[in-house]
Amino acid sequence: MRDFARCHARIEARDLQISRDGAVLLDVARLDLDGPGPTLILGPNGAGKSLLLRCLHGLIVPDAGRVLLDGAPLSAGHRARQAMVFQKPVLxxxxxxxxxxxxxxxxxxxxxxxxxxxxxxxxxxxxxxxxxxxxxxLSGGEAQRLAILRALATEPEILFLDEPTSALDPAATLAIEALILAAARQGTQIVMVTHDIGQARRMGADIVLMQGGGVAEHGPAERFFTDPESAAARRYLAGALVI
Ligand SMILES: Nc1ncnc2c1ncn2[C@@H]1O[C@H](COP(=O)(O)OP(=O)(O)OP(=O)(O)O)[C@@H](O)[C@H]1O
Ligand SMILES: [Mg+2]
Incomplete structure (x- = not known):
């Protein structure tokens, strides 16, 4: 187990639902993120990962349900404790x-x-x-590093990252992972979406697998990668195109 500072923020999602045109896009009955190390969110395209992250950061208000930070509903004050980095760097x-x-x-x-x-x-x-x-x-990798530095400059307690390395080569990816892990060691709580299973193995202490708008599995990385509980996780780890 890596030596991450103990995190104090407790993010709780309760009965989150988002629907559009009769289709359920997000349906998360319960998700508690309060682990001591980075949470990595995995799942196929369209699984609802970005929607979930935006709900947790308060950028989208769900049709139903709520997000609690340390037991209280998200507010402007809470938002100041959080920062988000997007797939395309915003500079x-x-x-x-x-x-x-x-x-x-x-x-x-x-x-x-x-x-x-x-x-x-x-x-x-x-x-x-x-x-x-x-x-x-700046190059893509440099721009993304700057976007992360900008987010860290706000001294967030929680940093949400949505596929920050998806367009980058291995060296740029590792540089960004190092930056994020350094922030984690200094006590920033990391919640990050990725499609890269190797990255989730390298960085994750806690893994969330999403599928069809819901959480298919959530648990410690060690268990997720060695002995997953859900059939969806077993298929995902085996490289199935559809889980
Ligand atoms: N504003 C919107 N209006 C209608 N549908 C939307 C909206 N935003 C997202 N969706 C749909 O919700 C579903 C989940 O989207 P989301 O962006 O969360 O997926 P994702 O898991 O992040 O996928 P990816 O891996 O491709 O980034 C998708 O089917 C998407 O088309
Ligand atoms: Mg997405």
């Missing part, structure tokens, strides 16, 4: 450095503290040499 059309100092200014840091913290983050993400470059000129 300001400014320099790499300005992307970070903007977030740090919004947190109320003075210029000296902003400069120091931005330098720390850039070093951590391997982007120090690119500080003055336009964010628009």
């Amino acid at each position: 300001l059309r400014r320099s790499v450095l300005a992307n970070l100092t903007y977030v740090l200014r919004r947190r109320g840091l003075g210029w000296r503290a902003r400069r120091d913290r931005a330098a720390e983050l850039l070093a951590e993400g391997g982007l120090a040499a690119k500080a003055r470059q336009s964010a628009a000129s």
Whole structure:
């Protein structure tokens, strides 16, 4: 078991439902995320992973059900404790450095503290040499690293990531995994969607498998990968195209 800091935030989903045009897109009766290490969410295309993540982050209000953070319904105050990174990095059309100092200014840091913290983050993400470059000129992997640094600059207790490495090569993927695992070790609770089973094995302490809008299996990574309980998980791990 990796040495992750004990997380205190408890995310609970209760009876979440989203339907469109008569089709049930999300139907999660109960999901509790409060483990000490990263939660990795797996599942085929259209399983409802992104919808679930957006509900947990409060970007979508479900048709029914609720999300609780430490036992209380999600509120604007809670949202400030969370950050989300999307599959396509969302950046300001400014320099790499300005992307970070903007977030740090919004947190109320003075210029000296902003400069120091931005330098720390850039070093951590391997982007120090690119500080003055336009964010628009970064490669896909660099842009995604900057998007993660921007999210980390808000000092979130919980960081949601939706397939942050799906368009990246192995080296860029490993660099991003290292960045996320470093944040996890420092106590940030990680909830991340991936299609990459290898990535889930490398990073996950806790695995959620989604299928058809619902949770097919949720449990410790060790058990999920060695002795999965559900037929869906066994098929998924065996590489079945349809689970
Ligand atoms: N705004 C919407 N209106 C109608 N249907 C939607 C909407 N958003 C999502 N869906 C549908 O909900 C289902 C779940 O979508 P979601 O994006 O959560 O899937 P996913 O598991 O993230 O898939 P992927 O692996 O392809 O990213 C899909 O069938 C999708 O078409
Ligand atoms: Mg998705």
